[in-house]
Amino acid sequence: MASTSDAPPSTSDAPPSTSETPVDPPATKFKFGRWDLDPREVFAETKLSLAIVNFKPVVKGHVLVLPRRVVPRYKDMTQEEVTDMWLLAQKIGQAFEPHHGCSSSTYTIQDGPAAGQTVAHVHVHVMPRREGDFVPNDKIYNEVEANEKEAKKLRMDAEENRPARTMEDMEAEANELRRVLEDFEKGGETN
Numbered sequence: 001m002a003s004t005s006d007a008p009p010s011t012s013d014a015p016p017s018t019s020e021t022p023v024d025p026p027a028t029k030f031k032f033g034r035w036d037l038d039p040r041e042v043f044a045e046t047k048l049s050l051a052i053v054n055f056k057p058v059v060k061g062h063v064l065v066l067p068r069r070v071v072p073r074y075k076d077m078t079q080e081e082v083t084d085m086w087l088l089a090q091k092i093g094q095a096f097e098p099h100h101g102c103s104s105s106t107y108t109i110q111d112g113p114a115a116g117q118t119v120a121h122v123h124v125h126v127m128p129r130r131e132g133d134f135v136p137n138d139k140i141y142n143e144v145e146a147n148e149k150e151a152k153k154l155r156m157d158a159e160e161n162r163p164a165r166t167m168e169d170m171e172a173e174a175n176e177l178r179r180v181l182e183d184f185e186k187g188g189e190t191n
Contacts, residue, residue: 002108031070033119040171043178049082051126053170053177055188060126061100064176065125067091067124074122089124095184096177102128 030037030050037052043063044051051065065088067081077085093105106127110117 001074016067030068031121032064032123033064033070033121035060035119038167040167041174044088044181046084046088048081051088051177053126053173055165055170057165058125059129061096061102061128063092063096063126065092065121065126066121069120070120072120075107077122085122085124086153089126091184092126092181093128095181099180100128104129104131125171 030039030052032044041052043053043094044065045063045068048069049061049065049067054062054064057063065085067077069081071077071081074082089107097103098104106125106129108125108127109122111122129162149188
């Protein structure tokens with residue numbers, strides 16, 4: 001679960017990177033918009049991206065892939081960040097479809113408030129799909145938008161509302177998904 005702390009991220013005395021792409025140093029502190037993420041929610045990391053379990057998933061296996069750098073809009077991402085984020089999302093979809101007994105996936109971004117984005121940090125929803133799980137099929141997008149609004153409210157009202165899932169549940173899922181990805185990368189079974 002993300003906390004509602006608005007404390008600024010810690011700063012480092014290290015000189016700024018000369019790389020064209022801003023990269024946060026590997027750490028156990030992650031941000032999702034203005035919220036701190038618990039490292040137990042993270043199940044995959046690359047140099048520029050990370051993948052987290054969903055606070056309130058729409059379907060079993062619904063996860064989020066986001067750039068490490070807090071980037072409010074897709075147009076503000078560097079080419080390297082876009083490539084890295086989508087390659088991680090692709091790998092997750094390939095690994096998770098067989099794990100969840102699915103043959104399809106939905107990948108979606110809500111870019112800006114008018115598109116339903118409620119957290120000012122680009123993120124790809126990766127959702128394993130089954131035949132007939134949403135009728136009509138596009139109904140899933142309504143669910144994603146409702147989910148985003150509810151998750152934002154729960155994060156903002158964390159003291160008053162209980163999250164849809166416990167941290168223990170999210171940690172267990174992240175551990176499972178980490179193993180699935182490791183097996184996939186080794187060419188093993190993902191079930």
